[in-house]
Structures are given as C-alpha cells and as structure tokens.
Amino acid sequence: MASDISSLLAEDRPSASAAKAARREAEIAAFAEAVLDGLARRPRSIPSRFLYDAVGSTLFEEITKLKEYYPTRTETKMLETFGAEIAELAGDADILVEFGSGSSRKTSLLIDALDALHTYVPIDVSESFLAEAAKRLAAQHAGLTVKPLVGDFTRTRTLIGTPRGEKLGFFSGSTIGNLTHEEAKAFLENAAQLLGRGSTFLIGVDLKKSLDILIPAYDDADGVTAAFSLNLLARVNRELDGDFDTTKFAHVALYNADKGRIEIYLESLTDQKVNVLGRGFTFSKGERIHTENSHKYAVPEFQDLASAAGWRPVEAWTDNDQLFSLHLLRLD
Numbered sequence: 001m002a003s004d005i006s007s008l009l010a011e012d013r014p015s016a017s018a019a020k021a022a023r024r025e026a027e028i029a030a031f032a033e034a035v036l037d038g039l040a041r042r043p044r045s046i047p048s049r050f051l052y053d054a055v056g057s058t059l060f061e062e063i064t065k066l067k068e069y070y071p072t073r074t075e076t077k078m079l080e081t082f083g084a085e086i087a088e089l090a091g092d093a094d095i096l097v098e099f100g101s102g103s104s105r106k107t108s109l110l111i112d113a114l115d116a117l118h119t120y121v122p123i124d125v126s127e128s129f130l131a132e133a134a135k136r137l138a139a140q141h142a143g144l145t146v147k148p149l150v151g152d153f154t155r156t157r158t159l160i161g162t163p164r165g166e167k168l169g170f171f172s173g174s175t176i177g178n179l180t181h182e183e184a185k186a187f188l189e190n191a192a193q194l195l196g197r198g199s200t201f202l203i204g205v206d207l208k209k210s211l212d213i214l215i216p217a218y219d220d221a222d223g224v225t226a227a228f229s230l231n232l233l234a235r236v237n238r239e240l241d242g243d244f245d246t247t248k249f250a251h252v253a254l255y256n257a258d259k260g261r262i263e264i265y266l267e268s269l270t271d272q273k274v275n276v277l278g279r280g281f282t283f284s285k286g287e288r289i290h291t292e293n294s295h296k297y298a299v300p301e302f303q304d305l306a307s308a309a310g311w312r313p314v315e316a317w318t319d320n321d322q323l324f325s326l327h328l329l330r331l332d
C-alpha cells in the first residue's frame with residue numbers, strides 16, 4: 001500500500017519538488033489573474049476556490065466545529081445512521097472516488113460500510129491535503145489501495161491509473177453548493193463521464209431552511225467565518241504584494257431567496273484605495289466584493305438538477321431536523 005501513495009510523499013525527489021514548485025507558481029498566476037480581473041469588474045468578485053489556501057483550509061476546519069455550523073456534524077451523523085442502507089443501494093461498489101478529499105472521518109464511515117471496496121481514489125487540488133488524507137485512510141483501512149489524483153475535480157476528465165470495477169462517487173459537505181445551478185449541472189455531467197455507466201454517486205446537499213438557522217451558520221458569534229472570509233484579502237497581501245487593511249472590511253452573509261443561496265461579501269467600511277501588484281483599486285464605503293455562494297436545495301429541486309445531468313435519483317435521506325440531505329444517484 002505504501003507504494004501507492006509514495007509518489008505524493010517523496011517530496012525530496014528533485015523532479016517531484018520541481019513539479020510542485022511549477023504547480024505553486026501556476027496557482028499564484030491564476031490567483032493574480034482572478035484578483036486583478038475580479039476587482040476591476042462590477043460587481044466585484046473573486047472566485048471562492050481561492051479561499052482555501054493553507055490558512056483558509058485550517059479556518060474552515062474550525063468552522064466545521066462551530067455550534068452554529070450544522071452541515072458537517074449533521075452529515076457525519078447521517079452517514080453513521082444510513083451507511084448500511086447506502087452501501088446496500090450502491091451495490092457492491094469496489095472503487096470509491098471522492099471529489100475533494102474532505103474530512104477523513106466521513107470518508108472512513110462510508111468505507112467501513114462498503115464491504116466489497118478495495119480501492120479509494122481521492123481527487124483534490126491541494127497536494128498536501130491529499131497526501132495527508134491518503135496516508136490517514138490507508139492506515140485506518142488495512143488492505144485498501146489508495147490512489148490519489150492531484151487536480152481540479154470540476155475539470156478532471158479521466159481517472160488515470162484507476163482499475164476497472166463498480167464505482168461509487170462521493171461528494172460531501174454540500175461543496176456542490178458553491179456552484180451555480182448551471183455549473184453544478186456541468187459538474188454532474190463531467191462526473192457521469194468520469195464514473196461511467198452503472199456507477200452510483202452519493203452527494204451531500206444542504207437543504208433550504210429558516211434564516212434563524214441559516215444566517216448564523218455563515219456569520220458565527222465568534223467571528224471564525226469572518227476570519228475565513230477576510231483571509232482572502234490577507235492572502236492577496238501575502239501572495240500578490242497587496243496592501244489591504246483587513247480591519248477596514250467586514251464579512252457580510254445574506255440569503256438571496258430568488259437564487260436560493262447564501263451570498264458572502266467583503267464590504268468596505270470606508271472610502272479607501274488598495275494596491276495589488278502595483279495596480280490601484282478604489283473602494284467607496286459600503287462597496288462589496290462577492291467571495292462565495294452557498295446554494296441550498298429542497299430534495300426534489302436537487303433531484304431535478306441531477307436528472308437534467310443524466311443521473312437517476314435512487315434515494316434521498318434527510319435528518320430529523322430537515323437540515324441536510326444525502327442523495328444517491330445512479331447512471332443507467
């Protein structure tokens with residue numbers, strides 16, 4: 001098993017570290033383009049995927065432990081409760097393909113429930129996260145072959161190096177909520193290509209609910225979510241020679257009922273000018289940068305979207321408080 005993940009762990013190999021440096025450089029260039037572009041546009045926006053650098057990923061881990069943030073703990077509990085049922089409906093899946101190597105706790109619960117499983121393929125852009133997750137899961141599940149794939153799972157077109165067999169896809173945490181309906185449909189179509197006919201797909205999707213629950217989940221009392229958002233500006237300062245004063249921006253989370261989504265913004269608290277890579281950007285007081293969407297779906301709404309992308313809804317589970325849903329889809 002060690003040999004399966006060794007390519008990721010061999011950071012001392014010159015070719016591996018050169019490739020890693022090249023990837024890091026490409027990621028900074030992509031960040032630069034997104035920021036310069038996004039700040040020049042109206043309304044201003046920066047894609048949410050840039051929230052997850054090392055600091056952002058650590059802060060997101062903290063978010064998942066907040067009392068206000070129900071999705072992670074609810075979904076974990078649902079995997080405990082419905083694991084056996086999910087495994088039964090997923091047939092004898094022997095390969096688990098995870099989109100974004102999420103919390104290994106959730107993945108572990110699913111792996112435990114799947115008797116015939118022999119291979120686990122996590123796909124993630126973050127090489128270090130991937131190596132960590134791969135190592136932990138390989139250690140926890142004797143006999144499981146782990147074959148990590150570095151890449152953007154919305155763009156991954158083939159599962160290189162993956163053996164033949166019945167595949168189960170797993171996309172947890174309502175990460176699909178970051179995508180617009182159109183993007184989510186394109187993602188589901190791409191996943192269908194990747195997983196192939198006869199495969200099944202388990203997706204965690206956050207439900208529409210009362211704003212009394214929803215808003216605090218994205219604007220907690222301790223300000224952890226605010227710190228997570230503001231880290232995007234700190235990242236600009238770190239990587240793009242920016243001079244954002246993070247005390248002069250506020251985290252704003254609101255629910256757009258028309259679009260069925262939480263929208264997150266960074267709002268300028270004053271008239272100010274900010275420099276990024278030698279370019280000046282002026283903000284007037286109250287002006288916002290859109291940084292994230294988190295779409296919420298009623299069960300039939302998500303089933304319609306999945307069907308439009310070619311997947312057949314097999315089963316949908318919800319928790320007793322109707323906070324979160326797990327959808328099992330099949331590609332006939």
Ligand code: AVJ
Nearest residue numbers: 173174175177178218225294
């Ligand atoms: C990682 C996209 C699932 O939308 O709930 C949480 C991101 N942002 N708090 C979500 C997030 C602020 C999270 N997802």
